[in-house]
Amino acid sequence: MRDRLEEMLSFAAVARTLSFADAARELGINASTLSRRIARLERALGTALLRRTTRRVSLTEAGALYLERCTDVLTRVEEADALVSGLGGAPRGRLRVALPNLFGQLQVAPLLPEFMHRHPGIELELSFMDRYVDLVHEGFDVAIRIGTLTDSSLVARRLATNRRVLCAAPRYLRGRRPLTKPEDLAHQACLHFSFFADGETWTLRRGEERVAVRVRPVLRSDNAEALRLAAVGGCGIAALATFLVGEDLHAGRLVRLLDGWSVPDAGVFAVHPPGRLVPSKVRAFVSFLAERFAGTPPWERAITQARLG
Incomplete structure (x- = not known):
């Protein structure tokens, strides 16, 4: 049984990393030992679990099915260990x-x-x-x-709320007409996060009130830090998470817009x-x-x- 658990653990490591070298390094054994364990497991099961070429490793259909059961068994073993170690002292591993x-x-x-x-x-x-x-x-x-x-x-x-605010640099706002309502965003240079669920329509909320505005992005990116830097640089208006722009807002590099309005919150x-x-x-x-x-x-x-x- 101990040998089978070692073989299952080895197989799970290879299936996760799709690399014998990486899995061996993770397990602290050499690649030849790892290869022997996988070969022994496949012989015992009478089927191939992995496809191996000189360039890549992938799971066979049998391997994918076995991984699910294998992961369940290994999780239960870890749970049993965790229960005992939790009774005996501080968490470890x-x-x-x-x-x-x-x-x-x-x-x-x-x-x-x-x-x-x-x-x-x-x-x-x-x-x-x-x-x-x-x-x-x-x-x-x-x-x-x-x-x-x-x-x-x-x-x-749930650990916290991910709140997002509309913000821009004083440099961008200087000389422009103040924003007084969400619809004003349609006439502004906006910095758009590509992963927004509504595409280039920004939905803003104030209490129970919601307004959808089609914006005109001058920058689109799937990286929020790139949008933050552009906003600080005065390139336009962004809707960014407070965990990202908190210090910029505190220091005055960015200012909040449309008081009371925000992009709907998400959870952490x-x-x-x-x-x-x-x-x-x-x-x-x-x-x-x-x-x-x-x-x-x-x-x-x-x-x-x-x-x-």
């Missing part, structure tokens, strides 16, 4: 976390030294990326997601695979972020005194 690129860098990374000092038994492995991550197939323990959750199979905890969530027993390392990480983001999150505190344009 490697914790793989997927983070949105900018939010992870700006709002999570600065908190990590405190978390690591508080939980020295946990080894963190962080991946910063904006693409959708399949937690189970890619082997992540927990992910931070911003927006509307669509995967109902995951366990989610911690998500992890379901299970009857949540590993203590996952509970520790999620609880830590929930504690630090409770009430008014730190990026919102920085702009409470920011002036309006």
Whole structure:
């Protein structure tokens, strides 16, 4: 049974990384040992789990089916270990976390030294990326997601609200007629985030009132930092998350527009695979972020005194 668990663990690592070299490095074994384990597993099962060429590794149909069951078994083993270790002391083990690129860098990374000092038994492995991550197939323990959750199979905890504000640099606003209503945006140079669900129509909200405005983008980008830099540089008006522009607003490099109006909020969530027993390392990480983001999150505190344009 121990050999089979090793083989399953090895197969899951190769299936996740699609690389024997990367999987061997992750497991701390040499590539020949890893290859023997996979070959032994395939012989025992009587079918090929992986397709191997000189350039790439991919899953066979049988491999994809086996990975689902294999992941479930390994998760249950980890849950059992977590239960026992949780009874015996502090959480420990490697914790793989997927983070949105900018939010992870700006709002999570600065908190990590405190978390690591508080939980020295946990080894963190962080991946910063904006693409959708399949937690189970890619082997992540927990992910931070911003927006509307669509995967109902995951366990989610809301950590904070992702509030977005309309803003521009004083340089852009100088000499222009003040904006008094959402419809005024149609005649402005706008900096447009390509992932907005409504395309180039910006929907603004004030209480229960909603107004949709077709904007005229002078810059389109799927990178919010590029839009922030353009806004600070006086290129136009942007609708950006407060976690990104909080310091700019506080310092006066950007000013808020259309007081009371905002792009509809989204949520900041911690998500992890379901299970009857949540590993203590996952509970520790999620609880830590929930504690630090409770009430008014730190990026919102920085702009409470920011002036309006």
